[in-house]
Amino acid sequence: MYTEKSKKLVRELKTSKWLPPYNNILINEISTEITELHGKLLQSLASQNEALTVLQAGCLNRSKRSVLAYLNFRASKLETLRVENGPSIPPHYSHQLSGDEIDYFRKYSALLQEYSQKVSSHLDLTTDLMPPKDLFIEVRVKEDIGDIVLPVSGQVTFKKNTSQLVRREEVAALIRQGVLQQTN
Amino acid sequence: MIKGSYWDIDDILAEEEPVMIETTKEIKGAGFLYPQGTDLDLKKSSRFSIPLWLGISMARRDLAKIEVPKFFSDSYRNTLKADPKIISLKERTNYFFEVGIKLSDSLDGAELVKLLYKVFLARFIHLFNEITHNSDPKIIKKLTELELELYEKGMRAVRELYDWKERKFDIIRTGQSVAKNTKRFKLK
Structure with a gap:
């Protein structure tokens, strides 16, 4: 079956409490699978095999959705981490992430700071909403x-x-x- | 993340639940759907299991018929009606309700949805009582993924209500994602 790998990829997200290590190998395998499937899809389109086209396009879109959802889920976890933990990535987290994800975290952090500074020079969006009782x-x-x-x-x-x-x-x-x- | 959206990983996993189908047409070159995947063509009226999302898309185009899974069979429905609270739905599938709703279009829709609604309501009321009365944490073993999420949110709401009543609202707490992980890291 074509979509076995993407299923495995999404399932990985559920196995760890925060995020599993970024699975570069599996993502590359899936992307070659998608390219291969696309070639076959063009062939069956040419031979006008309708039912087969539907199935192949379904598998292709499914793999694509799984990988995109995987990346999106990880990105949203990183955003949560920025709000909860401040602008630095804890050392035991950084080796779970890919280079691009670390880059994403930094840029997200920079955007947040830029926004804060535009509104007011002392604003920090990530602190609490209630006024504190004591200094x-x-x-x-x-x-x-x-x-x-x-x-x-x-x-x-x-x-x-x-x-x-x-x-x-x-x-x-x-x-x-x-x-x-x-x-x- | 919006429930049931394109990006929802729970939605994706719910759609991976295997279902049995029976093909109604011969499809040339679609032999890759077989679990073993040795044949080139998909034969007419062969039975095998495929992921739910593919089953639905095939059923919609009259390429195959979905068989009722065991956990929606008549005998199991009767068990559900008898006492939904104590059954461990997790043993059947982690996404019991999601699978049911997705399947309802291809099966006897209205009746199944009505049953699921009743089961969910009964279980939710039970769950709500458990959360608000500080009970046995063993209950989580019987919950599906959706109920587990409700349970966690409920527990947090209870704690926040308690803090608010005790006027402890300005206490800063360790962030969720950090708190869960520090212990494991120390062990390494």
Whole structure:
């Protein structure tokens, strides 16, 4: 059967919690299959075999749809990642992606920033919609990340399993990445 | 992603569900449809299983007839009517309702849709009670893909309602996609 490979490709998306590694080999195989099928389709069109044409065109469009849906699904996951996790790709994610996808992520991120800057220089679309109750929040450090420099507070040291009072908007991204946890 | 759209991968997978068909015409050169795929031509009145999407498109053009799958047979319909709540539809197919709706055009449409509606409603009410009353997580073993999605959304809504009642709405949480994965990464 012609569409077995594209079925396998789409099924892969369901097997992992985030995204499976980009399956370059399978996509190439499918695209050669499509080209082959297209050749046969032209032949059966010439011989006026209607029923066969319908079946072949069906298989061709099916493979095409599967691959496009696969790519689109991955792209939309990347957009979600940008909103949840900020402008960097976590290291354990980057080897699941193809070069083009990393490029897509960067460009999407750049577009988002460009839009934010056009609206106002301090706007960040990815922070919360509700006004916060306090300027400062208490956080618990879950991973050792050492010294980092924050825009307003300056240098701050985060040691594992300690609690600190920090400015809310500065650490929001870190909390979403799972490095810190809000406690109050 | 819109449900049932061109881009919906659940829709694609639902259409991959195998169905049995019987061909009504001989088609020259279409032997590639056979599971083994050794013959060159497709013979008249041969029975074999193909993906649902192809079956539907063949049935529409009178090239083949779709046979009723076991999970929509009369005896199984009676089981469904008896108590839809406790049956594990996942054992039959992960996309029970989607397959049913797609097949309804080629089978006895109205009756099947009515039955599916009843089954879904009964199961949904049961599911809703389970979600809002904090019950057994084992329930997810019996759910189809569609119900599982409803379950996850329901659980999130319950948590958000709780946060709102406790006035915890400004707590920043770790993002979904990150939270699920960090643990596995650490083990490597």
